[in-house]
Amino acid sequence: MPKLLETVDLVTNFYTYEGVVKALNKVSLVVDHGSTFGLVGESGCGKSVTVRSIMRIIQEPGRIEGGKVIVYLDERDRLDGIDLLKQSEAYMESLRGDRISMIFQEPNAALNPTMSIGRQVSESFLFHQKKEMSAEILARLEALRNPFNRLLQALYRIAADNPGDIRLRILDKLPLLKLWQKRLKKEAHRRSIEIIDKLGIPDAKQVVKQYPHNLSGGMKQRIVIAIALACNPVLLIADEATSNLDVTIQAQILDLFRRLKEDVISSILLITHDLGVVAETCDRVGVMYAGNLCEVADVEELFENPLHPYTRALLEAVPKFTMEEELQSIEGNVPNLVTPPPGCRFHPRCPHVMDVCRREFPAMKEINKDHLVACYWVEQKKEDR
Ligand SMILES: Nc1ncnc2c1ncn2[C@@H]1O[C@H](COP(=O)(O)OP(=O)(O)OP(=O)(O)O)[C@@H](O)[C@H]1O
Numbered sequence: 001m002p003k004l005l006e007t008v009d010l011v012t013n014f015y016t017y018e019g020v021v022k023a024l025n026k027v028s029l030v031v032d033h034g035s036t037f038g039l040v041g042e043s044g045c046g047k048s049v050t051v052r053s054i055m056r057i058i059q060e061p062g063r064i065e066g067g068k069v070i071v072y073l074d075e076r077d078r079l080d081g082i083d084l085l086k087q088s089e090a091y092m093e094s095l096r097g098d099r100i101s102m103i104f105q106e107p108n109a110a111l112n113p114t115m116s117i118g119r120q121v122s123e124s125f126l127f128h129q130k131k132e133m134s135a136e137i138l139a140r141l142e143a144l145r146n147p148f149n150r151l152l153q154a155l156y157r158i159a160a161d162n163p164g165d166i167r168l169r170i171l172d173k174l175p176l177l178k179l180w181q182k183r184l185k186k187e188a189h190r191r192s193i194e195i196i197d198k199l200g201i202p203d204a205k206q207v208v209k210q211y212p213h214n215l216s217g218g219m220k221q222r223i224v225i226a227i228a229l230a231c232n233p234v235l236l237i238a239d240e241a242t243s244n245l246d247v248t249i250q251a252q253i254l255d256l257f258r259r260l261k262e263d264v265i266s267s268i269l270l271i272t273h274d275l276g277v278v279a280e281t282c283d284r285v286g287v288m289y290a291g292n293l294c295e296v297a298d299v300e301e302l303f304e305n306p307l308h309p310y311t312r313a314l315l316e317a318v319p320k321f322t323m324e325e326e327l328q329s330i331e332g333n334v335p336n337l338v339t340p341p342p343g344c345r346f347h348p349r350c351p352h353v354m355d356v357c358r359r360e361f362p363a364m365k366e367i368n369k370d371h372l373v374a375c376y377w378v379e380q381k382k383e384d385r
């Protein structure tokens, strides 16, 4: 499968009073079109900072200080991709909640308490549809040839060339769209009910009239997912989106992700503590430790043949057959990222530590086919074979 998203040596630091928190230390990962990539690791290892850096929503005192975030969204940019770190903020705004949408753990933060559920889902549809609409209107205008239409054409072209919000503001002022507006709203309402229904929420017609406080946590999280999906994203990023929910609802939502990946979205980047979720949902997995990605492999390969000492420790800490446990802590402490250990950040806890591990930072190497590991010990074992 071709690549959809790639980070190359991503570096993000936080400038705090205690010192510089070196949160991401050259994180490189690839998410393919049509696949689900799971990112796992203990609390504080940098999973959220990774996806926030990808979306460029790192807040003060954080800074993305190195690397690339390349997306291959359209046929046009399939070859070289677009480096998001080089794009304008306006470009990012038009991408977020559109081609790429993101769901966080806490649904209350994502929902507006004063707006009905139906309206919130509809708005997401409308935003997307208006953008498509400007292209449709332009095509129609181009078919007509008189001076007045030329003028309109020019206006629509200006609108179409502008990103996100500005485009919508221009479009709202233009006469032709007004006629479409009513039709659009009706359509958005219909599709909101449809998607809420698809997400397994009973009585969608009633639910759209309600407000967030009327709904349970699980319901709210599904609505957040409905909003994220309403714009037909190519990539859905879910940061612990199901961790707050009880096991049955979590299972339903994950099942939903699997189905949705097939018919709506192209790829999912899933962050979770839960190895069971990874085993059931993901095609490929990346294991993070203290700001480094230490191992990436297809899901079966990772579970059957874990190579990095940290991954092995993680998997050993989980009861073999159930896998339903959260990641257990393993011996030793997670390093402080203000003064991380030199060399491999895992070396103080590693049972196989060698001299080089204390000095040099190991690069990711392909040890088996499509199985990448950043570890001198694993490399050496391979050479010895
Ligand atoms: N605003 C901030 N200021 C200072 N340090 C931060 C900030 N945000 C994150 N960090 C640091 O960056 C590191 C990575 O944090 P991150 O939130 O990505 O961890 P995580 O893997 O998502 O953990 P969890 O599983 O608990 O969500 C941590 O050491 C954290 O302390």
Ligand SMILES: [Mg+2]
Binding pocket: 047, 048, 049, 239
């Ligand atoms: Mg997190």
